[in-house]
Each structure stands twice: as C-alpha cells, then as structure tokens.
Amino acid sequence: xxxxxxxxxxxxxxxxxxxxxxxxxxxxxxxxxxxxxxxxxxxxxxxxxxxxxxxxxxxxxxxxxxxxxxxxxxxxxxxxxxxxxxxxxxxxxxxxxxxxxxxxxxxxxxxxxxxxxxxxxxxxxxxxxxxxxxxxxxxxxxxxxxxxxxxxxxxxxxxxxxxxxxxxxxxxxxxxxxxxxxxxxxxxxxxxxxxxxxxxxxxxxxxxxxxxxxxxxxxxxxxxxxxxxxxxxxxxxxxxxxxxxxxxxxxxxxxxxxxxxxxxxxxxxxxxxxxxxxxxxxxxxxxxxx
Amino acid sequence: xxxxxxxxxxxxxxxxxxxxxxxxxxxxxxxxxxxxxxxxxxxxxxxxxxxxxxxxxxxxxxxxxxxxxxxxxxxxxxxxxxxxxxxxxxxxxxxxxxxxxxxxxxxxxxxxxxxxxxxxxxxx
Numbered sequence: 030x031x032x033x034x035x036x037x038x039x040x041x042x043x044x045x046x047x048x049x050x051x052x053x054x055x056x057x058x059x060x061x062x063x064x065x066x067x068x069x070x071x072x073x074x075x076x077x078x079x080x081x082x083x084x085x086x087x088x089x090x091x092x093x094x095x096x097x098x099x100x101x102x103x104x105x106x107x108x109x110x111x112x113x114x115x116x117x118x119x120x121x122x123x124x125x126x127x128x129x130x131x132x133x134x135x136x137x138x139x140x141x142x143x144x145x146x147x148x149x150x151x152x153x154x155x156x157x158x159x160x161x162x163x164x165x166x167x168x169x170x171x172x173x174x175x176x177x178x179x180x181x182x183x184x185x186x187x188x189x190x191x192x193x194x195x196x197x198x199x200x201x202x203x204x205x206x207x208x209x210x211x212x213x214x215x216x217x218x219x220x221x222x223x224x225x226x227x228x229x230x231x232x233x234x235x236x237x238x239x240x241x242x243x244x245x246x247x248x249x250x251x252x253x254x255x256x257x258x259x260x261x262x263x264x265x266x267x268x269x270x271x272x273x274x275x276x277x278x279x280x281x282x283x284x285x286x287x288x289x290x291x292x293x294x295x296x297x298x299x300x301x302x303x304x305x306x307x308x309x310x311x312x313x314x315x316x317x318x319x
Numbered sequence: 320x321x322x323x324x325x326x327x328x329x330x331x332x333x334x335x336x337x338x339x340x341x342x343x344x345x346x347x348x349x350x351x352x353x354x355x356x357x358x359x360x361x362x363x364x365x366x367x368x369x370x371x372x373x374x375x376x377x378x379x380x381x382x383x384x385x386x387x388x389x390x391x392x393x394x395x396x397x398x399x400x401x402x403x404x405x406x407x408x409x410x411x412x413x414x415x416x417x418x419x420x421x422x423x424x425x426x427x428x429x430x431x432x433x434x435x436x437x438x439x440x441x442x443x
Binding site: 154155172261276278 | 335337339340342343344354355431433434435437438
C-alpha cells in the first residue's frame with residue numbers, strides 16, 4: 030500500500046529541485062480535452078505506468094499541460110534502507126511507497142479524477158457503464174454501493190466495458206468510454222484492480238445512447254424488484270453523483286437530461302450481482318423487443 | 320424569506336431550469352440543490368411571479384379549488400425555490416389529500432430534491 034499522506038504542497042526549493050532533476054522519460058497527452066504530462070526518472074517506470082493511463086489518450090508535443098505528474102525513485106535515507114518511489118502532481122506530493130505498483134495506482138486514480146473534475150466539454154458522473162447491443166446501461170452510485178460487482182457480472186454476461194468509476198457524457202447525451210481498471214472488492218473490502226480484458230470482456234470504443242439507468246445499492250439477501258421511476262428522477266440521480274454539476278450546472282442539466290430522455294430508469298435495492306445482471310439484460314432485451 | 324401579508328403572492332427564485340417531457344428540473348446555484356418538479360408543481364412554479372395570488376393561479380390553471388396550488392406552493396417553498404411564500408399548517412397537506420380523494424392523486428404536486436456534491440464528495 031502506498032503511504033499516501035494527504036497531498037501537501039512542497040517548498041519552493043524542493044519544487045526547484047524537482048525541475049532540475051533529469052527526466053529521461055516524458056509523455057504529454059490530452060484526454061477529454063485535459064492536458065496532462067507524466068515524467069519519470071527512468072524509462073522502466075514510465076513503461077509500467079503507461080497501461081494505467083487513460084486508453085483514449087492522445088499524445089501531444091506541447092509542453093504546456095494542466096497538470097504534470099513526476100514519478101521517481103529515491104534511495105533510502107540511511108544505508109541499507111530500501112529505495113522508495115515518489116509521486117508528485119505539480120508541487121504536491123501524492124504518494125510514496127516501496128512498491129512501484131501502489132504508487133502507480135495513486136497516479137491512475139488521480140489522473141482519472143483530475144480529468145473528470147476539470148474536463149470542460151464532458152460531464153462526468155460517478156457511475157459504472159457498460160454497453161449491451163449498441164446501447165448503454167449506466168449505474169450511478171457512491172463508492173461501496175456495489176457498482177463494480179454489478180459491472181463485472183454484466184461483463185460476464187457479454188456486455189462491453191465503458192467505465193467502472195466515472196462515466197463521461199457529451200452534450201449529445203451519449204456516453205463515451207472512460208475505462209480504468211475495475212476496482213473489485215472481496216468480503217473483507219480488500220480491493221483488486223483488474224482490466225476488462227483480464228475478465229475476458231471487450232472495451233467499447235463508440236459513444237452510445239443510454240437505454241437504462243439503474244439506481245441501486247447492494248443489500249444482503251435483497252431480491253432485485255425495481256420500480257420504474259421518472260426521467261426527472263433519473264436525471265436527479267445522475268446530478269447527485271456528478272463531478273461537474275456544481276461548476277457547470279447548465280451544461281450538466283442539458284447533457285444529463287438528453288442522456289436520460291431515451292432511457293428507462295429503474296430503482297430498487299439488489300442482492301446477488303449475478304442474478305441482478307441477468308435480470309437487467311433481460312429487461313433491456315424485452316424493452317428492445319417492444 | 321416568507322411574506323406575512325394578508326395576500327400571499329409567491330415569487331420564485333432565480334434558478335437554472337430545464338423542461339423535460341412532463342417534468343421540470345431546477346438547479347439552485349445558491350444552495351447547490353437540484354429539484355425535479357412534476358407537472359402540477361412546475362405549472363405552479365411558472366406562475367409564481369410575485370404578482371399572482373394563489374386563487375388567481377388556480378383560476379389560470381382551471382382548477383376548481385385552491386388546494387392543489389396551495390400544496391404546490393408549500394412544497395416549492397419548503398424546497399427553497401420561492402423567495403416569498405406563506406407556509407400552511409403541517410396538517411394542511413393531509414387534509415387536502417383527504418379532500419381530493421384518490422382520483423385526484425395523480426395531480427398532486429411533487430418536488431424531489433437532491434444536493435449536488437462537490438467533485439471530491441462525488442468521487443467518494
């Protein structure tokens with residue numbers, strides 16, 4: 030686990046030291062219109078970080094970025110101490126740890142959050158999303174509400190992966206893929222990060238209209254018997270999980286209203302994720318048929 | 320703020336709004352709350368211009384009594400969507416529902432509200 034104390038700004042002298050360091054491995058890219066730079070003091074570090082960066086990234090030559098991440102390895106303070114890896118976002122220390130993989134997890138998490146929070150043209154909602162027969166199923170909800178378990182089971186039934194944490198809506202109301210690794214938790218709340226590919230699922234590439242919004246929360250022993258709720262309640266649920274609505278309410282209202290206008294909105298607690306996933310897909314198939 | 324004059328002239332707050340098919344969404348920048356108004360609540364809200372009284376609203380909406388309008392104004396006021404309104408007694412809604420009966424229940428105004436989170440809250 031990365032020992033990641035709350036991010037704090039470092040002194041100007043340390044910031045200058047960061048700038049003077051040699052950065053043989055650098056990457057600038059844009060994702061959802063946000064410009065990001067990642068640099069490492071070793072090519073091997075950047076190579077290990079690359080698969081955890083957004084899959085839709087567009088490499089850029091511009092050195093102008095909205096946020097720059099610095100990843101490096103430093104020897105221990107005393108001789109015999111193991112080296113540690115450090116991660117900075119601009120001048121703020123985000124994480125440090127003995128394992129590179131855990132520091133890269135912190136990088137992945139912060140890059141995704143930064144994009145979702147600052148993108149100007151997309152509206153991001155804390156929601157899982159998958160595609161089924163060319164239409165999107167969106168599952169908004171807070172962490173620990175059971176989104177990822179449901180997304181995983183939908184993928185097991187043949188759905189395409191779009192997102193596990195933040196779903197991206199364009200002004201047209203369509204959902205764009207924003208696939209980070211799925212964060213799966215076991216009964217002891219230990220988390221594992223896995224790619225859709227590792228689960229045997231495909232990741233979607235095209236923006237899709239929303240067919241179904243599922244408002245649900247895991248409740249032990251519950252049987253999923255949802256009720257149909259109104260479009261307005263569906264939009265309200267997305268707004269209540271939106272990262273964008275406070276700063277750009279007009280844009281969020283417009284995009285999310287369009288997204289839900291084509292969708293069926295179902296609300297109710299769920300029990301077993303596998304049975305719920307099968308039921309969701311049956312409902313969607315039935316809705317297609319009528 | 321609530322008015323306590325003899326005549327109640329509810330006035331809606333400035334807010335961002337969007338019409339859905341038969342609902343209305345309202346976003347209040349001051350409280351960071353989003354509200355979903357059903358058809359009846361939305362029609363009443365649109366008439367809350369600070370110059371139209373509740374009986375006049377009922378007349379404009381071609382309702383035989385003021386009860387539904389009063390109920391909607393109460394809901395809108397409690398949701399913080401009105402600058403001025405005079406709240407009814409708590410028992411009024413129950414009495415109105417009883418008076419209207421089941422058949423009119425579909426027209427009962429409804430305002431659902433949600434607090435829009437900060438990005439950090441939304442991500443947690």
